[in-house]
Protein backbone atom coordinates (compact mmCIF):
# COMPACT_ATOMS: atom_id res chain seq x y z
CA UNK A 1 0.00 0.00 0.00
CA UNK A 2 1.31 3.50 -0.75
CA UNK A 3 1.13 5.52 2.45
CA UNK A 4 1.58 9.27 2.76
CA UNK A 5 5.05 8.88 4.19
CA UNK A 6 6.60 6.57 1.63
CA UNK A 7 5.90 6.49 -2.07
CA UNK A 8 8.56 4.49 -3.94
CA UNK A 9 7.87 6.24 -7.23
CA UNK A 10 8.37 9.68 -5.64
CA UNK A 11 11.64 8.39 -4.18
CA UNK A 12 12.76 7.07 -7.59
CA UNK A 13 11.93 10.45 -9.13
CA UNK A 14 13.84 12.31 -6.40
CA UNK A 15 16.91 10.15 -6.97
CA UNK A 16 16.64 10.80 -10.69
CA UNK A 17 16.16 14.57 -10.22
CA UNK A 18 19.28 14.81 -8.04
CA UNK A 19 21.49 13.08 -10.63
CA UNK A 20 19.87 14.93 -13.55
CA UNK A 21 20.85 18.15 -11.75
CA UNK A 22 24.45 16.97 -11.27
CA UNK A 23 24.64 16.00 -14.96
CA UNK A 24 23.04 19.28 -16.08
CA UNK A 25 20.43 17.38 -18.16
CA UNK A 26 18.18 19.60 -20.23
CA UNK A 27 14.58 20.14 -19.09
CA UNK A 28 12.89 18.09 -21.83
CA UNK A 29 15.04 15.00 -21.18
CA UNK A 30 14.34 15.32 -17.45
CA UNK A 31 10.60 15.52 -18.07
CA UNK A 32 10.81 12.55 -20.42
CA UNK A 33 12.79 10.25 -18.11
CA UNK A 34 11.12 11.08 -14.80
CA UNK A 35 7.92 9.37 -15.99
CA UNK A 36 7.40 5.97 -17.64
CA UNK A 37 6.99 5.75 -21.41
CA UNK A 38 3.80 3.74 -20.95
CA UNK A 39 1.75 2.12 -18.24
CA UNK A 40 -1.08 -0.37 -18.60
CA UNK A 41 -3.77 -1.11 -16.02
CA UNK A 42 -6.22 -3.90 -16.69
CA UNK A 43 -8.79 -6.34 -15.32
CA UNK A 44 -8.12 -10.07 -15.15
CA UNK A 45 -11.43 -11.89 -14.60
CA UNK A 46 -11.00 -15.42 -13.22
CA UNK A 47 -13.40 -18.24 -12.52
CA UNK A 48 -12.34 -19.46 -9.09
CA UNK A 49 -12.27 -23.11 -8.02
CA UNK A 50 -15.57 -22.69 -6.12
CA UNK A 51 -17.30 -21.51 -9.32
CA UNK A 52 -17.50 -17.80 -8.36
CA UNK A 53 -15.83 -15.07 -10.44
CA UNK A 54 -13.19 -12.70 -9.14
CA UNK A 55 -11.58 -9.79 -10.93
CA UNK A 56 -7.88 -9.17 -10.29
CA UNK A 57 -6.08 -5.94 -11.19
CA UNK A 58 -2.99 -6.25 -13.38
CA UNK A 59 -0.28 -3.77 -14.36
CA UNK A 60 2.64 -3.46 -16.72
CA UNK A 61 4.83 -0.40 -16.79
CA UNK A 62 7.46 0.29 -19.45
CA UNK A 63 9.63 3.02 -18.05
CA UNK A 64 12.04 3.16 -20.97
CA UNK A 65 12.73 1.26 -24.16
CA UNK A 66 15.21 3.78 -25.55
CA UNK A 67 18.11 1.29 -25.35
CA UNK A 68 16.14 -1.85 -26.27
CA UNK A 69 13.04 -3.84 -25.30
CA UNK A 70 11.83 -3.15 -21.75
CA UNK A 71 12.90 -5.79 -19.21
CA UNK A 72 11.64 -6.58 -15.73
CA UNK A 73 9.79 -8.96 -13.46
CA UNK A 74 6.14 -9.60 -12.67
CA UNK A 75 5.18 -9.51 -9.01
CA UNK A 76 2.18 -11.23 -7.43
CA UNK A 77 1.48 -9.39 -4.19
CA UNK A 78 -1.64 -8.48 -2.21
CA UNK A 79 -0.28 -4.97 -1.55
CA UNK A 80 0.94 -4.34 -5.09
CA UNK A 81 0.48 -0.74 -6.24
CA UNK A 82 1.05 0.98 -9.54
CA UNK A 83 3.51 3.36 -7.86
CA UNK A 84 5.68 0.44 -6.70
CA UNK A 85 5.57 -1.00 -10.22
CA UNK A 86 6.49 2.40 -11.72
CA UNK A 87 9.42 2.87 -9.33
CA UNK A 88 10.74 -0.63 -9.97
CA UNK A 89 10.47 -0.16 -13.74
CA UNK A 90 12.56 3.01 -13.49
CA UNK A 91 15.19 1.23 -11.37
CA UNK A 92 15.29 -1.53 -14.02
CA UNK A 93 16.12 1.08 -16.66
CA UNK A 94 19.14 2.20 -14.63
CA UNK A 95 20.18 -1.40 -13.85
CA UNK A 96 20.21 -2.56 -17.49
CA UNK A 97 22.01 0.64 -18.50
CA UNK A 98 24.77 0.34 -15.87
CA UNK A 99 25.74 -3.13 -17.13
CA UNK A 100 25.34 -1.86 -20.69
CA UNK A 101 22.95 -4.52 -21.97
CA UNK A 102 20.67 -3.51 -24.87
CA UNK A 103 17.45 -3.53 -22.85
CA UNK A 104 15.31 -0.95 -21.10
CA UNK A 105 13.30 -1.04 -17.90
CA UNK A 106 9.88 -2.50 -17.19
CA UNK A 107 7.93 -4.09 -14.33
CA UNK A 108 4.57 -5.72 -13.90
CA UNK A 109 2.31 -6.99 -11.22
CA UNK A 110 -1.02 -8.40 -10.19
CA UNK A 111 -2.78 -7.56 -6.93
CA UNK A 112 -3.25 -11.08 -5.56
CA UNK A 113 -1.96 -13.35 -2.82
CA UNK A 114 -0.69 -16.69 -4.17
CA UNK A 115 -0.89 -18.13 -0.61
CA UNK A 116 -4.68 -18.11 -0.99
CA UNK A 117 -4.86 -19.26 -4.62
CA UNK A 118 -4.76 -22.79 -6.02
CA UNK A 119 -2.26 -23.57 -8.76
CA UNK A 120 -5.13 -23.64 -11.27
CA UNK A 121 -6.23 -20.17 -10.20
CA UNK A 122 -2.64 -18.89 -10.45
CA UNK A 123 -2.35 -20.39 -13.92
CA UNK A 124 -5.57 -18.60 -14.93
CA UNK A 125 -4.16 -15.29 -13.63
CA UNK A 126 -0.92 -15.82 -15.60
CA UNK A 127 -2.83 -16.56 -18.79
CA UNK A 128 -5.27 -13.68 -18.18
CA UNK A 129 -2.37 -11.25 -17.62
CA UNK A 130 -0.84 -12.25 -20.97
CA UNK A 131 -4.16 -12.03 -22.85
CA UNK A 132 -4.59 -8.42 -21.73
CA UNK A 133 -1.12 -7.26 -22.69
CA UNK A 134 0.02 -9.63 -25.47
CA UNK A 135 0.02 -6.92 -28.15
CA UNK A 136 2.32 -4.68 -26.10
CA UNK A 137 4.91 -7.18 -24.87
CA UNK A 138 7.14 -9.68 -26.67
CA UNK A 139 10.77 -10.49 -27.40
CA UNK A 140 11.19 -7.26 -29.38
CA UNK A 141 9.04 -5.03 -27.15
CA UNK A 142 9.08 -5.96 -23.50
CA UNK A 143 10.42 -9.12 -21.83
CA UNK A 144 8.97 -10.13 -18.42
CA UNK A 145 10.60 -12.38 -15.79
CA UNK A 146 9.84 -13.86 -12.35
CA UNK A 147 9.85 -11.61 -9.30
CA UNK A 148 8.17 -11.61 -5.89
CA UNK A 149 5.99 -14.74 -5.57
CA UNK A 150 6.28 -15.76 -9.23
CA UNK A 151 8.42 -18.68 -10.41
CA UNK A 152 9.62 -20.53 -13.51
CA UNK A 153 6.26 -22.34 -13.60
CA UNK A 154 4.37 -19.03 -13.85
CA UNK A 155 6.72 -17.99 -16.67
CA UNK A 156 6.01 -21.19 -18.63
CA UNK A 157 2.21 -20.64 -18.36
CA UNK A 158 2.67 -17.05 -19.55
CA UNK A 159 4.90 -18.19 -22.42
CA UNK A 160 2.39 -20.85 -23.45
CA UNK A 161 -0.45 -18.32 -23.55
CA UNK A 162 1.66 -15.87 -25.55
CA UNK A 163 2.58 -18.58 -28.05
CA UNK A 164 -1.08 -19.64 -28.40
CA UNK A 165 -2.05 -16.03 -29.17
CA UNK A 166 0.77 -15.38 -31.64
CA UNK A 167 0.76 -18.87 -33.14
CA UNK A 168 4.56 -18.99 -32.96
CA UNK A 169 7.21 -20.42 -30.69
CA UNK A 170 8.78 -17.38 -28.97
CA UNK A 171 10.82 -18.55 -25.97
CA UNK A 172 12.52 -15.11 -25.94
CA UNK A 173 9.22 -13.56 -24.79
CA UNK A 174 9.98 -14.22 -21.13
CA UNK A 175 12.99 -15.18 -18.98
CA UNK A 176 13.47 -17.13 -15.75
CA UNK A 177 12.15 -20.28 -17.40
CA UNK A 178 13.16 -23.71 -16.11
CA UNK A 179 16.09 -25.49 -17.78
CA UNK A 180 14.90 -27.48 -20.78
CA UNK A 181 12.01 -25.02 -21.29
CA UNK A 182 14.28 -22.27 -22.60
CA UNK A 183 15.99 -21.42 -19.31
CA UNK A 184 19.70 -20.62 -19.11
CA UNK A 185 22.40 -22.45 -17.21
CA UNK A 186 24.10 -20.18 -14.70
CA UNK A 187 20.97 -18.21 -13.76
CA UNK A 188 20.91 -19.65 -10.23
CA UNK A 189 24.48 -18.54 -9.61
CA UNK A 190 24.29 -15.27 -11.57
CA UNK A 191 23.35 -12.67 -8.95
CA UNK A 192 25.63 -13.93 -6.17
CA UNK A 193 28.54 -14.56 -8.54
CA UNK A 194 28.04 -11.15 -10.18
CA UNK A 195 28.37 -9.47 -6.77
CA UNK A 196 31.62 -11.34 -6.14
CA UNK A 197 33.09 -10.52 -9.57
CA UNK A 198 32.63 -6.87 -8.53
CA UNK A 199 34.11 -7.61 -5.09
CA UNK A 200 37.19 -9.21 -6.68
CA UNK A 201 37.76 -6.13 -8.86
CA UNK A 202 37.21 -3.73 -5.95
CA UNK A 203 39.75 -5.56 -3.79
CA UNK A 204 42.29 -5.43 -6.62
CA UNK A 205 41.81 -1.67 -6.80
CA UNK A 206 42.19 -1.36 -3.04
CA UNK A 207 45.40 -3.40 -3.26
CA UNK A 208 43.99 -6.11 -0.97
CA UNK A 209 44.68 -9.81 -1.52
CA UNK A 210 41.28 -11.56 -1.49
CA UNK A 211 42.79 -14.67 0.14
CA UNK A 212 43.66 -12.59 3.19
CA UNK A 213 40.15 -11.17 3.60
CA UNK A 214 37.15 -12.07 5.73
CA UNK A 215 33.50 -11.29 5.10
CA UNK A 216 30.11 -11.27 6.82
CA UNK A 217 26.82 -11.73 4.93
CA UNK A 218 23.24 -10.84 5.74
CA UNK A 219 20.83 -13.45 4.37
CA UNK A 220 21.48 -16.98 3.15
CA UNK A 221 19.09 -17.20 0.20
CA UNK A 222 19.84 -17.39 -3.51
CA UNK A 223 22.07 -14.29 -3.68
CA UNK A 224 24.02 -14.87 -0.49
CA UNK A 225 24.56 -18.63 -1.00
CA UNK A 226 26.25 -18.11 -4.35
CA UNK A 227 28.13 -15.04 -3.14
CA UNK A 228 29.56 -17.13 -0.27
CA UNK A 229 30.31 -19.91 -2.77
CA UNK A 230 32.42 -17.86 -5.19
CA UNK A 231 34.02 -15.71 -2.49
CA UNK A 232 35.30 -18.83 -0.71
CA UNK A 233 36.36 -20.40 -4.03
CA UNK A 234 38.51 -17.28 -4.51
CA UNK A 235 40.09 -17.99 -1.13
CA UNK A 236 38.19 -15.47 1.01
CA UNK A 237 37.01 -16.52 4.46
CA UNK A 238 33.25 -16.10 5.09
CA UNK A 239 32.85 -16.00 8.86
CA UNK A 240 29.18 -15.10 9.36
CA UNK A 241 25.77 -15.23 7.68
CA UNK A 242 22.43 -14.22 9.12
CA UNK A 243 18.93 -15.31 8.23
CA UNK A 244 15.30 -15.08 9.26
CA UNK A 245 13.71 -17.60 11.60
CA UNK A 246 10.08 -17.82 10.57
CA UNK A 247 8.91 -19.66 13.68
CA UNK A 248 10.40 -17.12 16.05
CA UNK A 249 9.82 -14.15 13.72
CA UNK A 250 13.34 -12.84 14.25
CA UNK A 251 16.73 -13.18 12.65
CA UNK A 252 19.92 -14.85 13.91
CA UNK A 253 23.57 -14.64 12.90
CA UNK A 254 25.53 -17.88 12.42
CA UNK A 255 29.27 -17.43 12.91
CA UNK A 256 32.23 -19.70 12.42
CA UNK A 257 35.50 -17.87 12.88
CA UNK A 258 37.56 -20.54 11.10
CA UNK A 259 35.39 -20.12 7.98
CA UNK A 260 32.00 -21.26 6.68
CA UNK A 261 31.79 -23.96 4.01
CA UNK A 262 28.82 -23.23 1.76
CA UNK A 263 28.05 -26.91 1.19
CA UNK A 264 27.91 -27.71 4.93
CA UNK A 265 25.57 -24.80 5.57
CA UNK A 266 23.40 -25.53 2.50
CA UNK A 267 22.75 -29.01 3.87
CA UNK A 268 20.94 -27.48 6.85
CA UNK A 269 19.17 -24.62 5.00
CA UNK A 270 15.62 -24.83 3.60
CA UNK A 271 14.39 -23.41 0.30
CA UNK A 272 13.47 -20.11 1.99
CA UNK A 273 17.10 -19.57 3.03
CA UNK A 274 16.36 -20.46 6.67
CA UNK A 275 19.10 -22.27 8.59
CA UNK A 276 18.25 -25.02 11.12
CA UNK A 277 19.53 -23.49 14.35
CA UNK A 278 19.94 -26.70 16.31
CA UNK A 279 21.90 -28.37 13.55
CA UNK A 280 24.05 -25.26 13.12
CA UNK A 281 24.87 -25.35 16.83
CA UNK A 282 25.79 -29.03 16.54
CA UNK A 283 28.11 -28.14 13.65
CA UNK A 284 29.96 -25.68 15.87
CA UNK A 285 28.45 -22.39 14.76
CA UNK A 286 28.18 -19.54 17.28
CA UNK A 287 24.52 -18.44 17.33
CA UNK A 288 24.38 -14.66 17.72
CA UNK A 289 21.61 -12.03 17.56
CA UNK A 290 20.29 -11.07 14.10
CA UNK A 291 22.14 -7.75 13.94
CA UNK A 292 25.53 -9.27 14.81
CA UNK A 293 26.41 -9.80 11.12
CA UNK A 294 27.02 -6.05 10.77
CA UNK A 295 29.28 -5.77 13.84
CA UNK A 296 31.86 -8.37 12.83
CA UNK A 297 35.59 -7.63 12.62
CA UNK A 298 35.80 -8.31 8.87
CA UNK A 299 37.02 -6.61 5.69
CA UNK A 300 33.81 -6.99 3.70
CA UNK A 301 30.08 -6.72 4.49
CA UNK A 302 27.51 -8.14 2.08
CA UNK A 303 23.91 -7.18 2.90
CA UNK A 304 22.02 -9.70 0.72
CA UNK A 305 18.66 -10.16 2.47
CA UNK A 306 16.14 -7.31 2.32
CA UNK A 307 15.92 -3.53 2.08
CA UNK A 308 16.55 -0.94 4.84
CA UNK A 309 19.10 -2.95 6.88
CA UNK A 310 22.08 -0.57 6.96
CA UNK A 311 20.29 2.42 8.42
CA UNK A 312 20.66 5.19 11.00
CA UNK A 313 20.19 2.65 13.81
CA UNK A 314 22.75 0.09 12.57
CA UNK A 315 25.37 1.94 10.54
CA UNK A 316 27.45 2.96 13.55
CA UNK A 317 27.80 -0.70 14.54
CA UNK A 318 29.99 -1.30 11.48
CA UNK A 319 33.45 -2.37 12.69
CA UNK A 320 36.40 -0.10 11.90
CA UNK A 321 37.99 -3.05 10.02
CA UNK A 322 35.40 -2.88 7.18
CA UNK A 323 36.79 -1.59 3.88
CA UNK A 324 34.12 -2.67 1.42
CA UNK A 325 30.31 -3.02 1.38
CA UNK A 326 28.70 -4.99 -1.45
CA UNK A 327 24.94 -4.53 -1.75
CA UNK A 328 23.57 -7.90 -2.87
CA UNK A 329 19.99 -6.96 -1.89
CA UNK A 330 17.94 -4.16 -3.40
CA UNK A 331 17.94 -1.01 -1.29
CA UNK A 332 19.69 -2.34 1.85
CA UNK A 333 21.25 1.05 2.70
CA UNK A 334 19.32 4.20 3.57
CA UNK A 335 20.47 7.68 2.48
CA UNK A 336 21.37 8.57 6.13
CA UNK A 337 23.60 5.49 6.38
CA UNK A 338 25.18 6.35 3.01
CA UNK A 339 26.41 9.63 4.52
CA UNK A 340 28.08 7.79 7.42
CA UNK A 341 29.66 5.22 5.07
CA UNK A 342 30.98 8.04 2.87
CA UNK A 343 32.47 9.79 5.91
CA UNK A 344 34.15 6.57 7.08
CA UNK A 345 35.71 6.18 3.61
CA UNK A 346 34.32 2.66 3.09
CA UNK A 347 34.07 1.63 -0.58
CA UNK A 348 30.44 0.88 -1.52
CA UNK A 349 29.35 -1.23 -4.50
CA UNK A 350 25.75 -0.08 -4.97
CA UNK A 351 22.83 -2.48 -5.42
CA UNK A 352 21.92 -1.87 -9.03
CA UNK A 353 25.52 -2.61 -10.03
CA UNK A 354 26.34 -5.34 -7.46
CA UNK A 355 23.18 -7.39 -8.07
CA UNK A 356 22.88 -6.80 -11.83
CA UNK A 357 24.22 -10.31 -12.54
CA UNK A 358 20.66 -11.66 -12.45
CA UNK A 359 19.28 -9.40 -15.15
CA UNK A 360 22.47 -9.81 -17.20
CA UNK A 361 21.96 -13.56 -17.19
CA UNK A 362 18.27 -13.06 -18.07
CA UNK A 363 19.49 -11.10 -21.08
CA UNK A 364 21.76 -14.04 -21.98
CA UNK A 365 18.75 -16.33 -21.62
CA UNK A 366 16.81 -14.20 -24.08
CA UNK A 367 19.72 -14.12 -26.54
CA UNK A 368 20.01 -17.93 -26.39
CA UNK A 369 16.24 -18.31 -26.86
CA UNK A 370 16.20 -15.96 -29.82
CA UNK A 371 19.02 -17.97 -31.44
CA UNK A 372 17.47 -21.27 -30.30
CA UNK A 373 21.00 -22.32 -29.35
CA UNK A 374 22.05 -22.76 -25.74
CA UNK A 375 25.44 -22.13 -24.15
CA UNK A 376 27.31 -24.20 -21.57
CA UNK A 377 27.37 -22.99 -17.98
CA UNK A 378 31.02 -22.05 -18.38
CA UNK A 379 30.23 -19.86 -21.41
CA UNK A 380 27.40 -18.12 -19.55
CA UNK A 381 29.52 -17.44 -16.48
CA UNK A 382 32.51 -16.24 -18.53
CA UNK A 383 30.30 -13.77 -20.38
CA UNK A 384 28.75 -12.70 -17.08
CA UNK A 385 32.17 -12.07 -15.58
CA UNK A 386 33.18 -9.92 -18.56
CA UNK A 387 30.02 -7.80 -18.33
CA UNK A 388 30.16 -7.33 -14.56
CA UNK A 389 33.89 -6.55 -14.57
CA UNK A 390 33.50 -3.96 -17.33
CA UNK A 391 30.52 -2.38 -15.54
CA UNK A 392 32.39 -2.26 -12.23
CA UNK A 393 35.39 -0.51 -13.79
CA UNK A 394 33.28 2.03 -15.69
CA UNK A 395 31.58 3.07 -12.43
CA UNK A 396 34.75 3.01 -10.38
CA UNK A 397 36.71 5.11 -12.89
CA UNK A 398 33.97 7.73 -13.00
CA UNK A 399 33.76 7.77 -9.19
CA UNK A 400 37.49 8.43 -8.99
CA UNK A 401 37.72 10.98 -11.80
CA UNK A 402 34.71 13.01 -10.58
CA UNK A 403 35.45 12.32 -6.89
CA UNK A 404 31.89 11.11 -6.28
CA UNK A 405 30.39 8.26 -4.25
CA UNK A 406 30.08 4.98 -6.18
CA UNK A 407 26.27 5.07 -6.00
CA UNK A 408 26.22 8.54 -7.56
CA UNK A 409 28.71 7.45 -10.23
CA UNK A 410 26.56 4.43 -11.12
CA UNK A 411 23.48 6.63 -11.46
CA UNK A 412 25.43 9.14 -13.56
CA UNK A 413 26.52 6.43 -15.99
CA UNK A 414 23.06 4.90 -16.33
CA UNK A 415 21.18 8.15 -16.72
CA UNK A 416 23.71 9.51 -19.24
CA UNK A 417 23.47 6.34 -21.33
CA UNK A 418 19.67 6.41 -21.42
CA UNK A 419 19.57 10.19 -22.04
CA UNK A 420 21.98 9.75 -24.94
CA UNK A 421 19.80 7.04 -26.50
CA UNK A 422 16.73 9.26 -26.15
CA UNK A 423 18.59 12.14 -27.83
CA UNK A 424 20.03 10.01 -30.64
CA UNK A 425 16.55 8.75 -31.45
CA UNK A 426 15.45 12.38 -31.71
CA UNK A 427 12.72 11.97 -29.08
CA UNK A 428 13.53 15.17 -27.20
Ligand code: NAD
Nearest residue numbers: 191219220221222223243244251273305328329330355358
Ligand atom coordinates in the same frame (compact mmCIF):
# COMPACT_ATOMS: atom_id res chain seq x y z
P1 NAD B 1 15.79 -15.32 -0.88
O1 NAD B 1 14.35 -15.23 -0.53
O2 NAD B 1 16.32 -16.50 -1.61
O3 NAD B 1 16.68 -15.15 0.46
C1 NAD B 1 16.51 -14.11 1.37
C2 NAD B 1 17.37 -14.39 2.60
O4 NAD B 1 17.28 -13.27 3.47
C3 NAD B 1 16.92 -15.61 3.41
O5 NAD B 1 18.06 -16.27 3.92
C4 NAD B 1 16.13 -14.99 4.56
O6 NAD B 1 16.11 -15.81 5.72
C5 NAD B 1 16.95 -13.74 4.78
N1 NAD B 1 16.25 -12.70 5.51
C6 NAD B 1 15.01 -12.21 5.30
N2 NAD B 1 14.74 -11.26 6.19
C7 NAD B 1 15.83 -11.14 6.98
C8 NAD B 1 16.17 -10.34 8.08
N3 NAD B 1 15.32 -9.43 8.56
N4 NAD B 1 17.40 -10.47 8.64
C9 NAD B 1 18.27 -11.38 8.17
N5 NAD B 1 18.01 -12.17 7.13
C10 NAD B 1 16.80 -12.05 6.55
O7 NAD B 1 16.08 -13.96 -1.69
P2 NAD B 1 17.25 -13.66 -2.73
O8 NAD B 1 16.80 -14.06 -4.10
O9 NAD B 1 18.56 -14.14 -2.21
O10 NAD B 1 17.24 -12.06 -2.72
C11 NAD B 1 17.85 -11.30 -1.69
C12 NAD B 1 17.84 -9.83 -2.08
O11 NAD B 1 18.51 -9.67 -3.34
C13 NAD B 1 16.47 -9.18 -2.27
O12 NAD B 1 16.58 -7.81 -1.92
C14 NAD B 1 16.25 -9.28 -3.79
O13 NAD B 1 15.36 -8.30 -4.26
C15 NAD B 1 17.66 -9.00 -4.27
N6 NAD B 1 17.93 -9.49 -5.64
C16 NAD B 1 17.84 -10.81 -5.94
C17 NAD B 1 18.13 -11.23 -7.23
C18 NAD B 1 18.10 -12.69 -7.59
O14 NAD B 1 18.46 -13.00 -8.74
N7 NAD B 1 17.77 -13.60 -6.71
C19 NAD B 1 18.50 -10.30 -8.22
C20 NAD B 1 18.61 -8.95 -7.88
C21 NAD B 1 18.31 -8.55 -6.57
